[in-house]
Amino acid sequence: MKLPLHIGVIAGTLGLLLGVPCLTSDAIRAKLSGTDAVSSASVIVEQPSGDYLVLINLDRHTDSENLALWHDFFTGADAPVIFEDISCGTALSDAGGRTMADSFRSRLPENQMTVRAEDGTLLLSKAETGRFDIIILSQEIADALHAETVTELPNVETLHVKGASG
Numbered sequence: 001m002k003l004p005l006h007i008g009v010i011a012g013t014l015g016l017l018l019g020v021p022c023l024t025s026d027a028i029r030a031k032l033s034g035t036d037a038v039s040s041a042s043v044i045v046e047q048p049s050g051d052y053l054v055l056i057n058l059d060r061h062t063d064s065e066n067l068a069l070w071h072d073f074f075t076g077a078d079a080p081v082i083f084e085d086i087s088c089g090t091a092l093s094d095a096g097g098r099t100m101a102d103s104f105r106s107r108l109p110e111n112q113m114t115v116r117a118e119d120g121t122l123l124l125s126k127a128e129t130g131r132f133d134i135i136i137l138s139q140e141i142a143d144a145l146h147a148e149t150v151t152e153l154p155n156v157e158t159l160h161v162k163g164a165s166g
Contacts, residue, residue, distance in 0.1 A: 051139035091120030096138035
């Protein structure tokens with residue numbers, strides 16, 4: 001009677017020692033959820049209408065080939081798969097800019113582009129010191145926040161993007 005009890009205790013202990021860490025790890029959760037590094041978004045978010053600025057930090061995008069691919073992607077040209085993750089900032093008060101960023105994110109593989117919203121003045125202040133990757137702003141918010149101080153910097157590429165027409 002002691003042998004089956006001993007085997008049960010050992011099996012239970014090993015199950016806890018190995019099972020709990022495996023089930024709480026991100027890698028196992030990703031495998032169980034069915035998403036992978038190349039899964040794309042299931043719903044494409046439509047672009048809002050209007051004019052937008054996409055600011056790219058050239059200090060963080062030093063590879064001219066990848067920079068050209070991002071340029072094509074943001075301007076709507078056909079772009080192949082881009083093997084680079086990006087972080088995109090938008091202004092809290094800029095609903096159009098956030099929607100445009102979400103539209104871009106929906107066209108990329110899952111988790112390739114993260115979008116965060118923060119105070120517009122703080123966002124542009126960070127941009128002036130080079131502490132950003134990509135910023136997407138509607139033209140109205142860019143004008144209200146005087147974003148030209150950032151767009152004129154030598155390490156910033158500014159793309160003027162048109163949203164959906166209609």
